[in-house]
Amino acid sequence: MITANRTLAQVLVALGIGSVIGCCIGGIVLAVLAGYPIVVSALSPTSTPSPTPTVRVLPTITLAPTLTRTPTFAPTPLDVSATLTPLATRTPLALRATPKPVTPHFWLARPVPPNAPTQHPALTYLYGTTARGDYDVHHGVEFVNPTGTPVLAVGDGVIVTAGNDTQQRLCGDDGKRVCGRDVNFYGNLVVLQLDRAYNGQRVFALYGHLSKINVNVGDRVKTGEILGEVGMTGIALGPHLHFEVRVGVNDYAHTRNPILWLVPLNGRGVLAGRLSDGKGNLQRGAIVNLYRAEPETFLYGIETYSRDDAPPVNSDDEFGENFAFPDLVPGDYIVRVHNQPYATRVTVEAGKLTFIEFGQ
Ligand SMILES: [Zn+2]
Known part of the structure; x- marks a missing residue:
């Protein structure tokens, strides 16, 4: 380990x-x-364990994207294959279906330009995850790009934080609340408050570990404007953009999953879901494995959100999700929960959010 x-x-x-x-x-x-x-999932046999857990696939929702981009990066590697072994029959968790409307809010443009080497979040350390227990629970996502790569305004708004947190608390409405897990965390950072509010709450985008900051507090910016450059200041060990979304308050306790806010890359879709124990409690730190449907091929697994008491990560106000796969090629997928009997087949469509629920 x-x-x-x-x-x-x-x-x-x-x-x-x-x-x-x-x-x-x-x-x-x-x-x-x-x-x-990658941890390879154990699969249920062709004959599904009995009784079969119920999985509800919520309808996909069509977006009316207002942003157009031309991504040039190579797609996420999808050629990982795995030897599949049968899963021992388990007693499924108690199920309870609770209808819940899903209203996507892919409001944000991408924070790095189309010619950046990497435009998608690093899959090994997504929001709410721990890199399989090795690291602190992540409150954002990483866009791993070289120092000097421009970082862009993801929406129209105003700069509310711009500076270095090495010795200072720069966040919160008074500019005196700690920005990260502690001071000396993000190094050079910028926080943009969107003009647009979400259910009456303010929405913020944070850019951490920058090598250079091009804006000042109070500046108005437009979508796509350069705010600074990728770096490795703060506690970063290598150059990347740490990108965070905050709803309500500009502090570390109010983060949300950026994947559910960033418009999918052109021609891609998002798959998110909620894995619970049937009593409404989220299952934390479980592995959700994604397979291409035909031929069934293991792609990769991600963790459900882990508990973080200092402070917690948060599910979306409307979705209640605890996992999300970014920027998927449209098509049919199979989702299986590692060492659990939950499995379902879903279709991902370009520009849309597909939402699944396991365990309720
Ligand atoms: Zn990060």
Whole structure:
């Protein structure tokens, strides 16, 4: 196991890989997907364990995107294959279906330009996850790009925080609340407050670890305007953009999953869901594995949100989700929960949000 205290070199050795795309928050190192020690799901046999858990697939929702982009990056590696083994029959969790409207709010443009080397969030350290227990619960997502890559305004708004948090508390309405888990966290950071409010709440976008800041508090900016450049200030161990969405208050306790706010890359869709225990409690730190449907091929797994008491990460006010897959190629997928009998087939469509619920 990798620990947060290990050095980069130790992590490389531990992972047995030769390349690392990213880095970190609190001693975090992100491995390239191809080299990441993906946990392979055990699959249920062709004959589904009995009784079969109920999975409700909520209708997908068509967006009216107002942004057009031309992504140039290579798609997320999807050629990971796995040897599949039958899953022992388990007693499914008690199920309870609670109808819930899903209203997507893909309001935000992408924070890095179309020619940036990486335009999608690093899959190994998504919002609410811990890199399989090795790191602090993540309150944002990482866009791993070289130092100097421009970071862009994701919407029209005003700059409410711009500076270095090495010795200062810069967030909150008074500019005196800690921005991250502690001071000395994000280094050079910018927080943009959108002009648009969400159910009466303010929406903020945070850009952390910048090498350069181009704006000042009070500046008005338009979507796509350059706010600064990617760097590795603060506790970052390598260059990347830490991107965060905050709803209501500009502080570390009010984050949300950016994947549910960023417009999907052109031609891609989002798959999100809620895994609970049937009593309404979210299952934390479970592994949700994604497979291409035909032929059934393991792609990668992500964690459901973990508990973080300092302070917690948050589900969307309307969705109540605890996992989300970003920027998927449209098509049919199978979602299986590792070591649990939950499985379902879903269709992902370009520009849409598909939402699934397990366990209720
Ligand atoms: Zn981060």
